[in-house]
Amino acid sequence: MPTREEVEEVLRKVADPHTGLDIVSMGLVEDVKTDDDSVKVVIRPTNPFCPSALFIVEQVKAMLQHELGDDVDVDVKLVGHVLAESGEENEG
Template sequence: MATEEEIKTALEQVMDPEINLSIIELGLVREIDQTAEPFVVRMLLTTPFCPYAPQIIQQVKEVVSTVTGKATDVEILAEQWTPEMMPDPGLLGRW
């Protein structure tokens, strides 16, 4: 079974096309539940009506399924994203 760190490393390739940072760099992934069947990734979007949401969700499902060999669902949380959720908020300077 893939570790949470391995899954997060793989998710670094999923980019927010508008900001050009990964969903991991943005701190959008809040939880990876490997006990659920299928696996569940709980995450935020940078804005409630993100035009790239379908694309990002599909990429997350594909990446996690590739790494784990398991089906994956994505749950979008209602929590409002803020830059303070980023592991390194200084990365927004690139944006």
């Protein structure tokens, strides 16, 4: 089972495409939970209209799957974004 610290270290490899800063340092990672062979991450963009929010969510999911392996179930949730609040919430 990956630890929260291991997951956060992987998330530091995901950069915001506009700033080049990692999403952990930017405060975009609202929550990380690990349980047996699963990881749940909640992403909250700094702007509810952020055009890159869905891209970041997909990058997070891909990076976690790549680094942790396919035997770990990865769930990435977007909150605080117009698409998330309109019922089109992106969950991995």
